[in-house]
Amino acid sequence: MKKFLIFATALLGIFAFVSQSCRNMKMPTVPATTFTATPTLSAAQETQTAIAQITQTAIALQTAGPSAQATATAAAQQTQTAITKFTQTVTPGIAQTVTITGTNTAAYTYTQSPTQTLIVTGTATVTPTSTQIVYTAGEYYSGNHYTPCYWMGTTRTDLPAPGLGGEATSIAVSGGIVYTAGYYYGTNHVPCYWTGTTETDLPDNGNGGDAFSIAVSGGTIYIAGDYLNADNDVPCYWTGNVMTALPYGANSGQANSIAVSGGTVYTAGYYLNGSYDAACYWTGTTGTDLPGNTNGAWAQSIAVSGGIVYTAGYYDNGSYMVPCYWTGTTRTDLPGNTNGAYAMSITISGGTVYTAGFYYNGSSSISCYWTGTVRTDLPVSVSGGEARTIAVSGGTVYTGGWDGYGPCYWTGITQTELPQDSFGGNVYGITVQ
Numbered sequence: 001m002k003k004f005l006i007f008a009t010a011l012l013g014i015f016a017f018v019s020q021s022c023r024n025m026k027m028p029t030v031p032a033t034t035f036t037a038t039p040t041l042s043a044a045q046e047t048q049t050a051i052a053q054i055t056q057t058a059i060a061l062q063t064a065g066p067s068a069q070a071t072a073t074a075a076a077q078q079t080q081t082a083i084t085k086f087t088q089t090v091t092p093g094i095a096q097t098v099t100i101t102g103t104n105t106a107a108y109t110y111t112q113s114p115t116q117t118l119i120v121t122g123t124a125t126v127t128p129t130s131t132q133i134v135y136t137a138g139e140y141y142s143g144n145h146y147t148p149c150y151w152m153g154t155t156r157t158d159l160p161a162p163g164l165g166g167e168a169t170s171i172a173v174s175g176g177i178v179y180t181a182g183y184y185y186g187t188n189h190v191p192c193y194w195t196g197t198t199e200t201d202l203p204d205n206g207n208g209g210d211a212f213s214i215a216v217s218g219g220t221i222y223i224a225g226d227y228l229n230a231d232n233d234v235p236c237y238w239t240g241n242v243m244t245a246l247p248y249g250a251n252s253g254q255a256n257s258i259a260v261s262g263g264t265v266y267t268a269g270y271y272l273n274g275s276y277d278a279a280c281y282w283t284g285t286t287g288t289d290l291p292g293n294t295n296g297a298w299a300q301s302i303a304v305s306g307g308i309v310y311t312a313g314y315y316d317n318g319s320y321m322v323p324c325y326w327t328g329t330t331r332t333d334l335p336g337n338t339n340g341a342y343a344m345s346i347t348i349s350g351g352t353v354y355t356a357g358f359y360y361n362g363s364s365s366i367s368c369y370w371t372g373t374v375r376t377d378l379p380v381s382v383s384g385g386e387a388r389t390i391a392v393s394g395g396t397v398y399t400g401g402w403d404g405y406g407p408c409y410w411t412g413i414t415q416t417e418l419p420q421d422s423f424g425g426n427v428y429g430i431t432v433q
Helices: 043-063 068-085
Strands: 004-007 013-017 087-090 096-107 115-126 134-141 146-152 155-158 166-174 177-185 189-195 198-201 209-217 220-229 232-239 242-245 253-261 264-272 277-283 286-289 297-305 308-316 321-327 330-333 341-349 352-360 365-371 374-377 385-393 396-403 407-411 414-417 425-432
Touching (some): 134 396, 146 177, 264 308, 321 352, 352 396, 365 396
Parallel strands (some): 146 166, 166 209, 166 425, 297 341, 321 341, 365 385
Antiparallel strands (some): 004 087, 096 115, 146 155, 177 209, 209 220, 264 297, 277 286, 308 321, 321 330, 341 352, 352 365, 352 385, 365 374
């Protein structure tokens, strides 16, 4: 779990050793204070909070006794020592006891005590707050075009698109930097990615293409998608700006998702085998077909855990679409609806498979996620919608997608609408840091 610095105020037992004239005076004590870190504050802001609390303690001492003013002044001066000496590294969400010990010597002008030594000692129980932030990527409709963007919590950041709008299809956060992949609209779709808000075009053979998924590993950016070659869509992935075409037979294909594990690149998607679309994944450039149905199957997402490849998607059983995931090449069907259902995203946490998607109830689409094969429907503010992406952090399931209002995400089953321009939008990628 991410660690961060807090500055803990303490249960201060303050003892002033004074001259003979005031040796028997009773010295004041300070009540216990619990300092809880706030996830929205920076380290500098946390410092100011600690300063304010210690200073308030010092002011309170001024009414405590004949020699309290000197003690209060010393306590105020002790602030800097508290900042520099009592900084602790703690784990968010776990109560810890921080021991505080320090001394400060200063001269004061008091008839009872020309010189004092302030000794500060005590403990404080600190329960830091988790700093997890939900990042989502997608687009919103601004009246005449779609604008690619990402949201940090509910704060939207628009992404520059040189053409006539575009979409952000995936998101990753590494080293505090937000990376998104997608495309913008030129003469054709132009595949690209953004580092923060800096856009970088990806090579596409000059005919256009799409970037659907992004991962960052060891400081290297990996992106999955496709490019147009004559009349065929060619599945591919990019390592930085270097494109690698994936085998797809003699027809068309598409790489929808990417994962990197142990230095190996894994991508998932499908290709047209001459008769129907066949779901598959690639290990490097080696393809593996996934069992589906001769009516067609599509892999939409990939994850690798414990050396095992997991993919999610759906297949056509001849009557409707069936959501499923594959463990290696073993297919597991997910409960959906006879009107059709789709698994769009997959993640693994604690050995459990989580997938997100949607199904049709006969009148509208219903967003949902599956824990293993147990389906959980997601509530929406306005009817209709789809869950397109999923992440699990700290045992909590996060999904992103849209409803009849526009882009949104769910924490468990609690929905959060994301700001847009009142014309709708979508979320395609989610990560939690």
